[in-house]
Amino acid sequence: MSWVAAFSPDISLAVYAMLAACIQPLLWALLAKVAGGFRWQDNENPREFLAKTNGMAARLNAAQANTFEGLPIFLAAVMVAMYCFVPQNVVNAFAWLYVLLRTAYAACYALNFATLRSVVWLLGMMICVALFVFAAMLV
Secondary structure, three states, X not given: OHHHHOOOOOHHHHHHXXXXXXXXXXXXXXXXXXXXXXXXXXXXXXHHHHHOOOHHHHHHHHHHHHHHHHHHHHHHHHHHHHHOOOOHHHHHHHHHHHHHHHHHHHHHHHOOOHHHHHHHHHHHHHHHHHHHHHHHHHO
16 A cells, blocks of 8 residues: 555545535535526525426436545544544545545546546545454554
8 A cells, every 4th residue: 555655644534525515415416507508586496396307407416415424434434533543544545535435426426427427426435444444453
């Protein structure tokens, strides 16, 4: 894991990765609305608008929902890893890798690359599992 050694042990990197992960579903929702032709009138019931979309807009909305669903697992994994003193450069590297994988996941969803999307999703979840395992090894 020599690429991990390249990461700084600065804790703010993990915090910024968590912030980026929190912003992602909002970005995917915005892109879903743009792709679906969202208008100001649609803001009266935006969930109904998004539920009626199809194609890329519907897939971006699904990416948004899935990103929200995975967010608590990621945030918990990062915080538990830091609490258990997993080396901070490892936490930082894995946290940013997760953010990159979730970005790739949303792109795969938007472009309808279903199999690749599933592989990328699995890799993202494995990042969370790895952080929990690293933490457990230090307890």
